[in-house]
Amino acid sequence: MSAASPVVPSDTTGLAPSAPPEPSAAAEAKRRLSSPWASLAAIVIAILWTVPTAGLLITSFRPVGDINSSGWWKFFLDPNVTLDNYRAVFTGDDVGLSTYLVNSIVITLPAVLIPIALATMAAYAFAWMKFPGRNALFVAVFALQIVPIQVTMIPLLSLYVDPPFGLPQLAGANAPGGGFYTIWLSHAMFALPLAIFLLHNFMREIPGELVESARVDGAGHVQIFTRIMLPLMVPAIAAFGIFQFLWVWNDLLVALVFGGGSLNISPMTVRLAELSGTRDQAWHLLSAGAFVSLIIPLIVFLALQRYFVRGLLAGSVKG
């Protein structure tokens, strides 16, 4: 993602004022990194990285005949601009695009909030509460990450359709909420192992003295969690939130399998997959469709990228 590149200079300039007369390691690194050759390399990489996306953007504005007959770079020789592709994407179906867009949001928000809520609490317990079998349990949760989604599909869907212990049925013709519950729960399940692991690592970094002193002042687990941990964890939570948001937003498999295929609860990705028609005869619409679905993640990413870089470092680097 080229969008992340502006962050790097702002970080390094942030470190610059603290440089003592004797050149620090950071200043030394900055001096080396900001050589003209490094800048040139960065620019070349950024351009190479952006070219396919630019090609996609240009293609989305070209007429059908041009898309089918020549590559997007021919656009500069013979510029024909049309909005037909976007018009077809927005109005070309019996279920309007706005329905899918709303569905995507309705699916994504709970599918991000549920794992965050559960994982912060679980991570706190694993990091700061002592109970028997804690390490074994943590390893078990962490190990769940290696279970591929595909393996779980049929058993999980069978459980939703025919739940044990008289629990209410979540999938099938009479599913409550039109079937959204199965998608939310599935996304939450698949996200939890990584979420707990990342947030746990971050929480272990918080100095023990902080927790100790809070305990001396009479704070219980709930107070320590809400007053100390949560405010300190905002960057890590935001970073995981972006990860999970992008994953859920771009997900096709979970929505297809657990949504039961009903168009009323299908997200944008399902619409995009169907966009090219039964025999792929309308594939020229895909570039326009891709850009429509790209807008919201782009907004979210640009708005939260500050946390993204900070949070990545927070979760992964120890000590």
Place this chain on the structure above:
Amino acid sequence: MRSIHLRRALATGAVLVLGAGLAACGGDDGGGETNTAGGTSPGEGKAECEALTEFGDLSGKTVSVYTSIVAPEDQPHIDSYKLFEECTGATVNYEGSKEFEAQLVVRARSGNPPDIAYIPQPGLLANLVNDTDAVVEAPSTVADNVDEFFGEDWKSYGSVDGTFYAAPLGANVKSFVWYSPKMFADNGWEIPETWDDMMTLSEEIAATGIKPWCAGIGSGEATGWPATDWLEDTLLRDGGAEVYDQWVNHEIPFDDPAVVEALDRVGSILKNPDMVNGGYGDVKSIVETTFQDGGLPILEGKCALHRQASFYAANWGEAKADVQIAEDGDVFAFYLPPTNDENGSPVLGGGEFAAAFSDRPEVQAFQTYLSSDVWANEKAKATPDGGWVSANTGLDVANLTSPIDQLSAEILQDPEAVFRFDGSDMMPGAVGAGSFWKEMTAWIGGKSTEDALADIESSWP
């Protein structure tokens, strides 16, 4: 103590499982008979609803349909259900997905199947019946309709091990060669009646400086399938229906001498640098060209002939907005001529079948409606842009709007026609959706006929 508890739990579990199994069997026993909801049908007294009134009052009931047909081709299907909804009071929920084939199996296995699924391959139907036990036998009303309106060959494709499950719906004809009527008229070329005439014509076209044939077999992970159709079409012509059936059922080896001969015949076009690849380049460009683009050079006059199914009509429209598909228009198709007189007029094609996963009265009523001549004609009228045809003999050809559909329907309804289903759709998945595609791609790329066929033979499970 603990072990006794465990045993008891196991025994209870076993009883539950047995009970569930018995209940499922009980449902299956009802197959073949028709169920009724009772009450007076809303369609009582209307002539066009006659066949549906016996299912009673279905108001408020819902039938879910799951297909691989997505927008914009789905709207004519949804429109064609209106008469059924008026006649019975039931509602039909249509749902199309391009991931249909994988999703249907997942849903059937996990106990969440749709009521009706449009299955495009007999092989998939057999898998569902054998592996999931979720498909319900067709009621007698559907079987009667199919006996009346379809040939025995079509009924057998909807049956597994002698039990009839799924009635045929739409069909497509694959034995077509697309050409430009204008180009033919300008040059004084005639539509060939025999394979030899076609080859003579191809050489005549080649002499004018353009490559006569264009082709593209690229199709993502399914790259190679258009070439399998070529082989099936020529084998059906050279060897006749009997050899073709033996080959599909693996009663003769995949690399039987008859198959080698048929593939060499294909090679005389597809691997002949004088014949291909008009508008694209040399023989190898066939692999790189997607099947959607394969025939498009005909519109620019860079190619004269393109063998592809009737559904390719949609691709012309996408490539050029005002293209006319008619005998006197921009493009049209002729029947791929036979290679000899002994085997009649073989037709290679495909189609979908309506399989049911429930025997509720509204589902059976809908199955009955779909297998009738009433639906075939309703569907034809609901498809103003064309692109749909059925082998239903009750279908009035005049109800079809596009000339290519009319030609397809005439070919399908011709009593002389020997219809055979696309073989790769009936072979085991490892071959029909695997090695057959891959080896045909390698064959275009330069692999010898014998090697390619022998490698497919060795991959047969």
